[in-house]
Amino acid sequence: MIIWNAFNSLPTWHRKMVLILSIMVMMLAAWPSEQAVATRVNDDEPLADASPLDEGEAQPQALARRAAKPSYVTKQVKVRRGDNMGVIFQRIGLNTTDLHLIDQLDGSDPLRMLQPGQELTFKLTEQGELHSLYYPHSLEQALKVSRKDDSFVARPVRLELDTREQVARGEIRSSFWGAAAEAGMTEDQIMDLAAIFGWDIDFAQDLQPGDSFRVVYQDKYQDDERVASGDILAAEFINQGAIYRAVLNEDGNYYTPEGKAMRKSFLRAPVNFKYISSNFNPRRLHPVTGKVRPHNGIDYVAPVGTPIMAAGGGSVVAAGYNQFNGNYVFIKHAGNYVTKYLHLSKLSVNKGQRVKQGQTIGLLGGTGRVTGPHLHYEFVVGGVHKNPRTLDLPQAETLSGRELANFKLLAMPQLAKLDQLDKPELQLAQNKRTNGGN
Ligand SMILES: [Zn+2]
Missing domain, CATH: 3.10.450.350 (Nuclear Transport Factor 2; Chain: A,)
Incomplete structure (x- = not known):
């Protein structure tokens, strides 16, 4: 099998990255603390040593702070089933008063919707106090909470995604x-x-x-x-x-x-292929007669309960049960087309109802005269049965x-x-x- 998959734009991306890195270096040199945070959105360590706390601080103070080199402890926490922020704060020994302050912040709501498997990064002072936390809560959004004065500030961070052509x-x-x-x-x-x-x-x-x-x-x-x-x-x-x-x-x-x-106007098949165990059925036998394609329809074998779709938009002209068809649905479409779906385990539509193309009209079953569960599908044009798989369907x-x-x-x-x-x-x-x- 010849298969390959190329990453087309890698060199371009590479060039962009070099450019971005150069700009970062310049920014860091000019404005060391705040920019470090702002530009490290996609970094492995989302919490740089600086934070918005430094914003607006007088230069000498900032320098003094750097001279003292306050060091922080970074803790990565993976959200477990049943976790909430209270549980996590307790687990890593953080002050619940801080959590209360954070909970009051505008924009901190994502923290109430933690999902198992997500990761939070906490940065703590040497004294074990919360300095900041970082929470990427969706593919393109993160939340950063940092200590400021007597409380905290919450700030959304947009995570950039690269689009690559493949x-x-x-x-x-x-x-x-x-x-x-x-x-x-x-x-x-x-x-x-x-x-x-x-x-x-x-x-x-x-x-x-x-x-x-x-x-x-x-x-x-x-x-x-x-x-x-x-x-x-x-x-x-x-x-x-x-x-x-x-x-x-x-x-x-x-x-x-x-x-x-x-x-x-019509789907070729009223069943999504993902439910069909084998996509190759060159000579399917009829489940009852054992003959090859003896009848006016196509049989799709799939598990009971597989959703059956309306092949086209139209109105339901029959929905009921008899001993041969089992549960069945007939749909009339514009242009003198009728589609029929037999042996369903459950009907999802009623007679007289309008349906859209692709809408689920029932579930596959084994009702009526069958030896095993399958969908029997018929396509009728002007009263004559046609093979929907070879027929020229109306063009949109x-x-x-x-x-x-x-x-x-x-x-x-x-x-x-x-x-x-x-x-x-x-x-x-x-x-x-x-x-x-x-
Ligand atoms: Zn059949």
């Missing part, structure tokens, strides 16, 4: 999920990739070994560590020889290189005029990046180009 490529051997994860994509991004092509490809049943994908995406980094996944900017999926390509437009939607919306909106022109300008370089992913030896060239553009 590329990934994978070829499916045993599962799409495995190939995408191996290519370095996060769970969210794998789901996003499947959603982008979910109107064209039935990820639950249509994937074949040898299918492949190429993706340009963003990741968010903090201190050189990936902390969040960003958007997929462009992607290609080759399914059974058919090539599908999509580029993210400024409007937040994905379009083909020609400007046609990826979103269509298409970009035109200035919108199309703008999209093409945006799409061209992204598609070029996908093209360059073809051959591993072109990877380096692409990295250089991307860096130049940053």
Whole structure:
């Protein structure tokens, strides 16, 4: 399997870091104490020896203080289940009067919502008194509390995240999920990739070994560590020889290189592929008759309770039970389309109700005439059963005029990046180009 994952913008980031470090050094020289705190947001030691306490202090005093070199003890505390600030203060032997003062501060509320696994950094004086505390409470926000006069001040600190453009490529051997994860994509991004092509490809049943994908995406980094996944900017999926390509437009939607919306009136599959144990079902047997695809529908085998989605928006024309269908839902869509969902364990909609595409209409089950739990799905056009996986589905909106022109300008370089992913030896060239553009 050929899979790789390149960190495109590393050299650029490197340059930025050198610049930032130079500025820090200059600032430190000019204004030693306060700037040290302000610029150390992403540092391993968020509490530098200085604090806003020094702010506004006369120079000689500050110098005297430095001469005396007050030293602090840093304590890192990992939040355990059931912890609150009171428990933690007791555990490390801090004064509860200080905690009361901190609790009264404007902006200290994040301290009331500690989550297990988070980390607090306390800085204590040699006498064991609280000097300051630092609490990164979300990916992009931290809280700093410092002693000031007879009380404390609380100050929010914004944590900067780097956005880096990445590329990934994978070829499916045993599962799409495995190939995408191996290519370095996060769970969210794998789901996003499947959603982008979910109107064209039935990820639950249509994937074949040898299918492949190429993706340009963003990741968010903090201190050189990936902390969040960003958007997929462009992607290609080759399914059974058919090539599908999509580029993210400024409007937040994905379009083909020609400007046609990826979103269509119907999803290819009413079940999310992540619930299907095997995505390769070339000759699925009917659970009752044992024949290959003998009937007017498609069977999806997944655990009982798997959410079943409306393939398209419409209204529920039937929702009930009989001995053959078990619990069933029929939905009528614009343009003389009807979709049918059988053998459900639970119905989530009523007759007459409007439903949106992707809305959960019930849970997979084994009710009615079946030998095992599965969803039986039918797609009916003008009274005739069709195979929704091969049918040309109604096209949604298409970009035109200035919108199309703008999209093409945006799409061209992204598609070029996908093209360059073809051959591993072109990877380096692409990295250089991307860096130049940053
Ligand atoms: Zn069936």
